[in-house]
Amino acid sequence: MDVGSRRHRLVAAVRARSDQAKDLVERIPILGRLLTEFVRIEFIDRCMLIAAQGLLALIPTFVVLVAFFPGLVHDGIGQFSDATGLGSTGDGTIAGEVTVDQVRAQTGVIGIVITLFSATSFARAIQRMYERIWEEPHIGGVSGTRRCFFWLMGWLVSIQTVSGVLHLLDGPDGLLPVMARFGLQVVLVAATWLVTSWVLLFGRVAWQRLLLGAVLTGVVQVLYTRSSGFVMEPYVRQNAEQFGTLGVILAISTWMIGFGAILVGCALVGRVVSEDPTVLHIVRSSEAAARSSWQRLRPGDGTTAPPPGAPPRRPRGE
Known part of the structure; x- marks a missing residue:
């Protein structure tokens, strides 16, 4: 075996692929900016931070809410299981670990308040992600914490609302066909993330610039949650x-x-694409x-506008 020749061929192949990648980036400048932006925002770190804060902050909040609002036990676990694709195994495991009486006995009013405010760490992670993507300074302190807390409560309510609307339209005798329900879900989720990005950025970025990222987030998130059941x-x-x-x-963390x-990638792609000159x-x-x-076809006196170069029409009666 000629190790030197194999090494030479490997180095040549790597260089050829690198040259091809550079040529592609030069031909399509938006790819170069995407790569640069993914490095700038530290994409992997942002994803891991949102996942960690979601796992460590939302699950304790979920347990406390379930303990003090028993009606949420079945609905909450069912919705979470449907979104993540945990299935009956994960559903039963989570339900078995939620001991309502024990949580009530060990959690007082102060514990509830602390749990809810600690859950804002998930909202702060998303806020910092949007600020990093749009290169806006961070707004913290009392104002930022209050904004994150109210957003988190509104986000949880929006999840229940979207799920309730889709449940009413679901089933074999549903009011809408499958594709229509899918489109409605995409619209509702995209609207939720459009409001989310605008609120957590304190309105410093116009909603028109945030629209593409929100739409991408809605489409990809709905596809992700619907396909999770097959894999998860x-x-x-x-x-x-x-x-x-x-x-x-571990499965939930994955x-x-x-x-x-999805949140980081779609928001970043939305900004880069919406700002591309082409x-x-x-x-x-x-x-x-x-x-x-529209101006040519807009109804005026019951007629359409004449094509360019045509003589003006005489009024009736002349």
């Missing part, structure tokens, strides 16, 4: 058999990492063409 359920079952409750927690990657030119040209067509 056997994964959770295998982990639960090997590690018990710890295995379910799902949360993917969830964080994309802006196409959008503005399309808007101008649509506006011109």
